[in-house]
Structures are given as C-alpha cells and as structure tokens.
Amino acid sequence: MTKTTVQAPANIAFIKYWGARDLERAIPCNPSISMTLESCATRCTVELLPEGTKDEVWLSEPDGGFRTPPHEFHQRMGRHLDRLRQWAGSRTAFRVATKNGFPTGGGLASSASGFAALTLAVAGALGRSDAPRAELSRLARASGSGSAARSVFGGYVEWPAPARGKGSHGATAGTDTDDDPAAAQIASPDHWDLADVIAVVEIGPKVVSSLEGHRRALTSPYFEKRQELLPARLERVRRAIRARDLEQLGPVLEEEAIDLHLIAMSSTPPIFYWSPGTVGVLRAVRELRQEGIHAYATMDAGANVHVLCEPDSVDDVAARLDSLPVVGFVIRDGVGAGPEVDTDHLF
Ligand code: DP6
16 A cells, blocks of 8 residues: 655744634634744654554654554544545545654644644545645644644745634535635745744643633633734734844744733633743843844743744854753754655654
8 A cells, every 4th residue: 555654844823823713623713823843843654544444543653663642632633534534535544653753742833743744644645635735724723733724834824813703603624715714824934044942841741732721711801902912913923024024023922922821821720831941941032132142932832932033043042042951952943844745654
C-alpha cells in the first residue's frame, strides 16, 4: 500500500483565538492572526487499509518505536478520520502514525500542527490534496483545534471570524459558507524573516485544555472589553506585518498575550497557565529591550514564552533566555513556509 507523509508546522498567534461562538465547530468570536513556524512541526504518515478493517493510530517515539496514544487523543483522532472519510465519500480505513518534533501539550500548539498534518496526509492518501487550501483549512479546524485552520498555510495567516450574529448554525465540515470565512495567508514567509526564540519553562500537558479555556473565556468580565479593543489591534498587526515593523508589532503582541491570560485568570473557574518561569522570562525580555534589543514576548495557552525578534538578535536573545535558571531550554524557530509533503515515512 502506498503511504503519504506530511509535515505541518505549529504557529504562534499574534492576535489570539480565545472564545468561540460555536465551540463544537470551532467558530471563533474574533479574527486571529499568526505566524507559521518552521522547526516546531508534526510529521504524520497515513496508509490506506482495506474497507471493513479498523483504523490504527500510533504515536511515533523518538527511538523509532510506536505506542498507542492516550485514550482521549485516540478518540479525537478517530472522530477526525470519520469526518475526513465523510468529506471524501470514502469508506476506507487508515493506518496513521504521528510524531511531534517538539514538546507536546505545553501551549506550543501541538494540536494545530498535529491536526493540520493529519488532515493533509489523509487528503493526500485519498488523492484529494488538490482540494482548495481553504477547504482543507476548514477541515483541519473541524477537528476542534481552531488554530489548525492557520497551520495549513505558511508565512503570516489571518483567520477571520463571522460577523456578529452569524456562525452559530451547522454546516458540513469543509464547505464554504458566509458564516464561516476561511483562513488565508496575508504575507508570504519571504516577506519578513522574523525569528521566534521559544523559552521552554514547563514541559508536559497544560493545566486546562484550550477547549475548556474557550468555554470559560466568556465568563470573564474582561472578555467583552477585549472584543472592543480588537479591531484596532488587528489593524495594527496587519500594518506592522505589511511594513515589516517589529517595533509596531511588538507592543500589540504583548497586549494580546497579557489579555488572553487576564481573561483566563478572571474566568469562572479561573485558569492560571503561567508558571514562575513565565514571569522570569517576561522580565528578561523587558531587560533586553532596555539594553536596546528589540524583543517582544507572547504566550499561547501555556507557560512557555515565544520571544519574537529580528534574526540578527537571535543569538543574544537565546543566550539571555538560556542563562535563566527558570528556563529548561530554548528552541530557535522562525517564520516557516507551511506544510510539506515528505518522503521520509514514519513506518
Ligand atoms: C491560545 O482551540 O486552536 O493558542 O487545539 O489546543 O491548539 P489547541 O487550541 P485551539 O485554541 C488556540 C488558543 C491559543 C490562541 C491561538 O492560537 O489563536
């Protein structure tokens, strides 16, 4: 049987998806903008199995071995395979192996890269890789990982939200509806070579899933306030990307990160994603700026901190963050070209 392997990257949100209009379909309350990464990626190999057999899902280990995924993850993968079968009008079964090239579940967007890779690898295995990218993006998102919608594109990506009052009724995954605008690339990776030094202060699963975070977000008294601020913030980010202006992008990036965590901490019940290491890194980033290095921090739903800077500052930024006792290790990443078909299969 032939195999299809796709490597799909994670992404870091400049403007965050936090709060859903329809959580089941991952229809966001607000547009989000992200940068697709290069090194933090998931590789997924898919092989078709005869109709009537059962799907097999494996996690590939660093030593080349395989293990069965945790029950909940296994079920989520299974439901996504059903969705993809339905989309393609197929009854075939799949053998799937997936491997993350970075710490999973710690707010480093492993589900975004994972579900983007799975969606594209299955589409490829079924001979449907020529489907419009927007359609594949919606399908990836239908996994429940909204940010996966952005990981199917390279460079800088915007995922719009439906106008208020829309986006709460059902539609078939992958189909185009005006209440479900698709993500799209807004600038190519060549447009702006931006670096991301990730300070890993905590490995392991996050305390509360993003799914639960989206659910609780609407209970925060600050949720609506952020929605009011977002149109101006989105415009500042779009302009900064167009102008390749880190000093314009940086402050918005930090406002957004703080607001996401402010909302999480003031939700009912509250969610604290930060660890002492998070605060240590945020302080170091301020010090770097006082020394004249343009570095700006953002966090997704986890304790780890992404520090955005120009490529010529990467060595200084990485060395400073690495020297902090609270930092386990740093990952040097940057803007990436998006998913790629790979011939290096996992099995
Ligand atoms: C804070 O529902 O996409 O990263 O599937 O766990 O990655 P995962 O979560 P998802 O929510 C993402 C929340 C966020 C912000 C963002 O990436 O926009």
